[in-house]
Amino acid sequence: MAEFKKFRIADAANWDGQTVALEGWVYNTRAAGKKLRFLIARDGSGIMQCVFFQGECEENSFDTFDKLTPESSVRITGVIKKEPRSPGGFEMSARKLECFQVAEEYPISKKEHGVEFLMDHRHLWIRSRKQWAALRVRSELIWLLHQFYHDRGFLRFDAPILSGAACEGTSTLFQTPYFDEKAFLSQSGQLYGEVGAMAFGKVYVYGPTFRAEKSKTRKHLTEFWMVEPEMAYATMNDAMALGEEFVEYLVQGILTRCQSELEILERDLSQLEKIRAPFPRVSYDEALQILKKKGVELPWGEDFGAPHETALGEHFEKPVFVHHMPSQIKAFYFKQSDEVDGPGVRGKNGKYALGCDLIAPDGYGEIIGGGQREEDVETLLARLAEHKLDPKDYYWYLDLRRYGSVPHSGFGLGIERMVAWVTGVGHVRETIPFPRMMNTLKP
Ligand code: 4AD
Ligand code: MG
Numbered sequence: 215m216a217e218f219k220k221f222r223i224a225d226a227a228n229w230d231g232q233t234v235a236l237e238g239w240v241y242n243t244r245a246a247g248k249k250l251r252f253l254i255a256r257d258g259s260g261i262m263q264c265v266f267f268q269g270e271c272e273e274n275s276f277d278t279f280d281k282l283t284p285e286s287s288v289r290i291t292g293v294i295k296k297e298p299r300s301p302g303g304f305e306m307s308a309r310k311l312e313c314f315q316v317a318e319e320y321p322i323s324k325k326e327h328g329v330e331f332l333m334d335h336r337h338l339w340i341r342s343r344k345q346w347a348a349l350r351v352r353s354e355l356i357w358l359l360h361q362f363y364h365d366r367g368f369l370r371f372d373a374p375i376l377s378g379a380a381c382e383g384t385s386t387l388f389q390t391p392y393f394d395e396k397a398f399l400s401q402s403g404q405l406y407g408e409v410g411a412m413a414f415g416k417v418y419v420y421g422p423t424f425r426a427e428k429s430k431t432r433k434h435l436t437e438f439w440m441v442e443p444e445m446a447y448a449t450m451n452d453a454m455a456l457g458e459e460f461v462e463y464l465v466q467g468i469l470t471r472c473q474s475e476l477e478i479l480e481r482d483l484s485q486l487e488k489i490r491a492p493f494p495r496v497s498y499d500e501a502l503q504i505l506k507k508k509g510v511e512l513p514w515g516e517d518f519g520a521p522h523e524t525a526l527g528e529h530f531e532k533p534v535f536v537h538h539m540p541s542q543i544k545a546f547y548f549k550q551s552d553e554v555d556g557p558g559v560r561g562k563n564g565k566y567a568l569g570c571d572l573i574a575p576d577g578y579g580e581i582i583g584g585g586q587r588e589e590d591v592e593t594l595l596a597r598l599a600e601h602k603l604d605p606k607d608y609y610w611y612l613d614l615r616r617y618g619s620v621p622h623s624g625f626g627l628g629i630e631r632m633v634a635w636v637t638g639v640g641h642v643r644e645t646i647p648f649p650r651m652m653n654t655l656k657p
Contacts, residue, residue, distance in 0.1 A: 220235075220237070221234035221235060221236060221237075221294075222257060222258075222259040222260075223236065223238075223255075223256075223257050223259050223260035223261065223262045223302065224259035224260045225259075226260075226262065226294055226302060226303070226304035227303070227304065229294045230294055230295070230296055230304070231293065231294065231295070232293070232294055233291065233292065233293050233309070234291070234292070234293075234294060234306075235289050235290070235291045236255055236257055236262065236264065236289065236290045236291075236292070236306060237257060237288075237289045238255045238256050238257030238258065238287075238288065238290075239255065239256055239257075239285050239286065239287055239288065239317075239341075240253060240254075240255060240282050240283070240284055240285060240286045240287075240288060240317070241254040241255060241256045241261055241284070242254040242284070243279070243282055243284075245280075248268070249267065249268040249269075250265070250266070250267060250268070251265075251266040251276065251279050252264070252265055252266070253266065253279065253282070253288075253290065253308070253311075255288065255290060256341070260301075260302055260474075261301055261302070262300070262301075262302060262304065262305060262306060263297075263300050263301070263305040263306070264290050264292060264305065264306040264307075264308045265305060265306065265307055265308060266279060266308045266311070267307070267308075270307065270308075270309065271292075271308050271309050271310060271311070272309065272310045272311070275308070275310065275311040278311045278312070278313050279311055281313070281316055282313065282316065283316055283317050283318075283319065283320065284317065284320045284323075285317040285320045285341070286313055286314075286315060286316050286317045287313070287314040287315050287317070288311060288312065288313050288314065289311075289312040289314070290306065290308050290310070290311055290312075291308070291309050291310040291311075291312075292306040292307050292308035292309045292310070293306065293307045293309070294306055295307055302474075320338075321335055321338065322335060322338055322339060322341075322342065333643070333649075333654060334656075334657075336647075336648060336649075336657050337657045340647060343478050344478060344479055344639070344644075345644060346478075347472075347474075347475035347476075347478040347479050347637070348475075348479065348633065348637045348639050348644050348645055349645075349647060350472065350475045351468055351472050351475050351476070351479075351633055351636060351637050352629065352633045352645055352646070354467070354468060354471050354472055355464055355467075355468060355629065355632065355633055355636070356420075356439075356629065358463065358464055358467040358468070358471075359420070359441050359460075359464065360420070362460060362463050362464070363418045363441075363443060366416070367416055368416045368417055368418045368443060369410065369414045369416065369417045369418075370417070370418060370419075370420065371406070371407060371410035371414065371417035371418065371419055372403075372419065372420075372421065373400060373403030373405075373406035373407060373419045373421060374400065374406065375399060375400050375421065375422065375424075376390075376392065376397045376398075376399070376400070377397065377398050377399075377400050378392075378395065378397060378398070378607055379398075379405060379607045379608055379611065380398060380401065380603065381400070381401045381402040381404055381405050381545065381547075382401040382402055382425070382545055383401075383545060383601075384602075384603075385426075386401060386425040386426045386427055387399075387401065387426060388424050388425075388426050388436075399423075399424035400421075400422075400423055400424060401423055401424060401425055402423055402440065402442065402626055403419030403421060403423070403440070403442050404419070404442055404444065404547070404624065404626065405547070405608075405611050406419065407419045407442050407443075407444035407624060408444055408587060408611070408614055408622060408624075409610070409611075409614060410444060411444040411445055411446045411622055411624070412446060412614050412617075412618065412620075412622075415445070415446050415447075416443070416444075416445050416446070417443070417444055418441060418442060418443040418444070419440075419441070419442040419444070420439070420440070420441045420442070421439065421440070422437055422438070422439050422440075423437075423438060423439070423440045424436060424437050425438075427652075428652060430651070430652060431520065432634075432640060432641040432642060433520075433578070433579045433631060433634075433642055434642070434651070435630060435642055435643070435646065435649055435650055435651055436650045436651055436652065437649075437650035438628055438629065438630050438642070438646070439628070439629040439630065439646070440626045440627065440628055440629065441626070441627050441629065442624060442625065442626040442627075443456060443460075443624050443625065444622065444623075444624035445622060445623060445624060446620050446622045447620050447621060447622065448586075448621065448622055448623040448624075449568075449586055449621055449623055450537060450549075450568040450569075450570055450585050450586040450623055452623055453570060453584050453585060453586065453623040453624055453625050454493075454495060454535050454537070454570050456625075457535070457570070457572055457582050457584065457625055457627075458491040458492055458493045458533075458535075458572075459491055460627070461489070461491075461493070461533060461572065461581070461582070461627075461632075462489060462490055462491045464632065464636070465486050465489040465636060466489070466490075468486075468636050469483065469486055469487065475637075476637070479637050479638055479639065480638070481636075481637060481638040482638070485575070485576075486636065488531070488532065489532065489533070493532055493533045493534060493535055493572070494530050494532060494534045494535070495534070495535040495536075495537060495570075496534060496535070496536055496537075497536070497537055497538040498536055498537070498538050498539045498540065498566070499514075499538070501518075501522075501526060501536050502514060504525075504526065504529055505522055505525055505526070508525045508528075508529065510522055510525045514540065515540045515542055515543065516543070517543045518536075518573070518580075520577065520579065523573050523577065523579045523580065524576075524577040526573050527573060527574060527575040527576055527577060527578070528575075530575070531575055532575060533572050533573065533574050533575065533581070534572070534573050535570050535571070535572050535573075536570065536571050536573060537568070537569065537570040537571075537585075538551065538566040538567070538568070538569075539566065539567050539569040539571070540565070540566065540567070541564050541565060541566060541567045544567035544569050544585075545601075546594075546597040546598055546600070546601040546603060547587050547588060547594070547597070548567035548568060548569050548585055548586070548587070548588065549567070549568045549585070549586040549587055549588045549589065549621075550564030550565075550566065550567055550568065550588070550593075551564070551565075551566045551567075551568055552564065552565050552566065553566070567585065568585045568586040569583070569584070569585035570582075570584055570585050570625070571583050571584075572625075574631070574635045575635075576635070576638075578631060578634055578635035579631060580631070581627055581628060581631045581632050581635060582625050582626065582627045583625060583626055584623070584624055584625020584626060585623060585625070586621065586622070586623040587622050587623065587624075588615075589615055589619045589620060589621055589622065590615060590619070591612055591615035591616055591619070594612060594615055595612070629645075629646075630642040630645040630646050633645035633646075
């Protein structure tokens, strides 16, 4: 019969003084003379030192021990004891050692490896301490995001991955044959999220999204995960208010739930403790002024690049919302305005989009992109034409503007960029188990 109440290193405090079986893998071994052996084991939940004393453990234990190699699979039976000097505060006084497999020579050693080598060995690399810690933070962050929206009455609304309508422009679409039609892999669940908002009021889409991005930066994946809340009867300001509450919740939640992981990752916690709402908000035009003063000038109408995002992060030391972006660099669905900080009514020229991006500090770049959606059917048809998109593909999206249209807003937060920022790892490839990038399809 399956035994579910098994010992796990993470719960060692609950087993103090008890005899347990630790099932895991060899992280490290060390011999001290004839009578003493140390085995640091990992079981997926943490690492623990197991001490083998001759006379205290079964006779064949030392023979078995001396054959062990890194990553060999083992079951160690022994008594859990408090040991303040040990990682995690507990260690095991071993009685018995069983080996399931003596591992072949493990390709990842303590020495430095190149990134290419590590990426080719991603299936093993994730066992390393820092990779393990970053993926634990990812898992906790995803758990927190579901809790956040659930607690606030947002319905989880699943968008399709195969879609017949582009959301974020046609230049980054992955296309695939779909019987007699062609389909795209979803770039964003937003358009479907808007459908959900009109049916349920407040929803969030959570799932993988795909972009044929040819950029080789530390912020771009071709497959990444997004959480996208969408609210009926909501303006761009409402989206920013939700965004800052959400980001504060995630950062503070990770700080309390993932202390040991952040320690392994050597994250500067004082930086994260400062992340409290409200966040500063500046218009795109104001941001250009700040950038000019910082010596990284940007011509009006262009999108921020890495140097601009880094400079804005430095200036504010907190995540900052940049709103009223030039319409010309924004997708077709944005509601437009002629005014900066105005009431958000569309004027004749639609110079600005009611878009808001949240830029993280320390060069982690844009973590949220969102804003207010166009709710007028005629305007939206004109916008589709400007973007050379076929209104037939969007008949269902246009219907939302025909049957009880309301102002509505939302945003998307990229999970990998958020995890990269919170953990302080340098590249989004270390924040997802199997990153997909231009030249990375295996493992
Ligand atoms: O700014 P984006 O493109 O916005 C949208 O897709 C909207 N439809 C979302 C919405 O309003 N519901 O993407 C949103 C976020 C970015 O801020 C970033 O965090 C992340 O998704 N992101 C990427 N992350 C990793 N790799 C990429 N190639 C990414 N592109 C966007
Ligand atoms: Mg964006």
